[in-house]
Amino acid sequence: MGQKIHPIGFRIGVYRDWESKWYAGKDFPALLIEDAKIRKHVKKTLNVAGVSRTEIERAANKVKVTVYAAKPGIIIGRGGKGVDDLRLDIERISGSKMVHVNVQEVRQPEIDAQLVAESIAQQIEKRISYKRAMKQSVFRAMRMGAKGIRVRVAGRLGGAEMARVDGDKSGKVPLHTLRANIDYGFTEAKTTYGHIGIKVWIYKGDILPGAKQVEPTEEEIFAARRARPPRERRPRSDEGGRPGGGGRTGGFGGRTGGYGGRGGGGRSGGGERRQG
Numbered sequence: 001m002g003q004k005i006h007p008i009g010f011r012i013g014v015y016r017d018w019e020s021k022w023y024a025g026k027d028f029p030a031l032l033i034e035d036a037k038i039r040k041h042v043k044k045t046l047n048v049a050g051v052s053r054t055e056i057e058r059a060a061n062k063v064k065v066t067v068y069a070a071k072p073g074i075i076i077g078r079g080g081k082g083v084d085d086l087r088l089d090i091e092r093i094s095g096s097k098m099v100h101v102n103v104q105e106v107r108q109p110e111i112d113a114q115l116v117a118e119s120i121a122q123q124i125e126k127r128i129s130y131k132r133a134m135k136q137s138v139f140r141a142m143r144m145g146a147k148g149i150r151v152r153v154a155g156r157l158g159g160a161e162m163a164r165v166d167g168d169k170s171g172k173v174p175l176h177t178l179r180a181n182i183d184y185g186f187t188e189a190k191t192t193y194g195h196i197g198i199k200v201w202i203y204k205g206d207i208l209p210g211a212k213q214v215e216p217t218e219e220e221i222f223a224a225r226r227a228r229p230p231r232e233r234r235p236r237s238d239e240g241g242r243p244g245g246g247g248r249t250g251g252f253g254g255r256t257g258g259y260g261g262r263g264g265g266g267r268s269g270g271g272e273r274r275q276g
Contacts, residue, residue, distance in 0.1 A: 003175055007184040007201060014178050015207045022058030031058070037093050042067055042086070049074040052106050052114045063094055066102045070109040110137075110144040113185030117200040120151065121189035124196055130157055134168040141170075141202060148172040148203040155189075155196035163194075173203045181207045 008016055024031050039054045042065075050070030057064040067086075069075055075082050083101050090099045109115045116137050123133040134151045141149045148171025156163050174180045181204040189196040 007175060007182045011178060011182070015181070019053060019055050021056070024058075034094055038065065038090055041089060041093060045086070045089070046075055050106070050109060050115055050118070052109075052112050062098045062100070063090065064100045064102065065090055066104060068104045068106050070106045070112070070115055072103045072105045075103050108144055110140045111146045111183070111202050111204060113183040113200040113202045114187070115185070116141065116149075116151075116202070117185040117187045117198045120153070120198050120200075121187045121196075124153075124189040124198075125191060130166070130196070131168075137200075138168050138170045145204075146171065146202050147205050150201040152199045153196055156191075156193045157196065159191075159193045171203065173201050175201070177206070179206045179208060181205050 012018060020032075020035050022031065035056050038056060042054050043051055046067070046069065049072070052068045052070070054068070055066040057066075067075060075086065077083065077085075083103065087099050087101045090101065091097065106112050106115065120130070120133045120137055124130050130153055134153065138149050138151060148169075150167065150169045150173045152165065152167040154163065154165045157166055173182065175182065183202045183204065185200045187198055189198060
């Protein structure tokens with residue numbers, strides 16, 4: 001079941017909370033559509049700021065919108081003009097209700113699943129190899145202290161004629177464990193040969209039921225980096241190339257001479273010929 005269900009919805013009530021916090025009777029459908037319009041507008045107008053998620057709270061005739069973004073300065077703007085414009089737009093969508101906009105910074109965008117997925121999508125749209133984009137995202141997430149990460153891309157990868165699925169993984173991602181703090185993100189890369197779906201799961205450690213989710217501090221991240229052992233360089237299996245010790249043709253003399261080339265001590269070099 002953990003493989004199929006949405007990881008965030010699966011953990012609501014354990015340590016995750018709803019992104020929409022309000023109660024309504026007969027107005028529930030209208031308010032639900034209103035929330036969807038607000039989130040769509042925020043995502044569309046503030047895409048360059050790296051918006052991770054938008055939380056909406058309602059009480060009587062008031063609406064509080066909290067935007068989590070990697071670059072809050074772009075949203076706030078000079079002198080707070082950006083926030084004022086966003087508040088007016090949301091008031092127009094919500095029907096002249098009192099709107100309060102709060103902007104929160106995502107301190108570690110490298111381990112925010114939604115931002116990682118959007119970063120991979122942007123690279124694919126710029127015609128960067130999807131494998132390179134995945135490997136870079138996995139490396140950065142593990143370097144920033146993630147316990148595990150899994151990336152899955154699906155579609156006409158590399159412009160192939162037939163759609164397929166590929167992915168990359170590092171560490172462990174226990175989807176069945178409810179106490180596991182797993183972040184999930186999804187987006188689509190719009191290319192000239194179709195849409196490519198991108199899913200990202202990031203495992204950040206375990207959280208006991210009832211405990212508050214706390215992001216690691218910069219000191220903890222730095223300590224985790226230093227605690228990791230350095231990567232060992234594997235010896236090259238093709239040192240010296242083919243027999244002869246000098247690359248493809250061996251030796252110091254290439255094809256026609258030296259100590260191991262095709263001509264050195266071989267068919268036409270200093271060795272014996274078949275006919276004497």
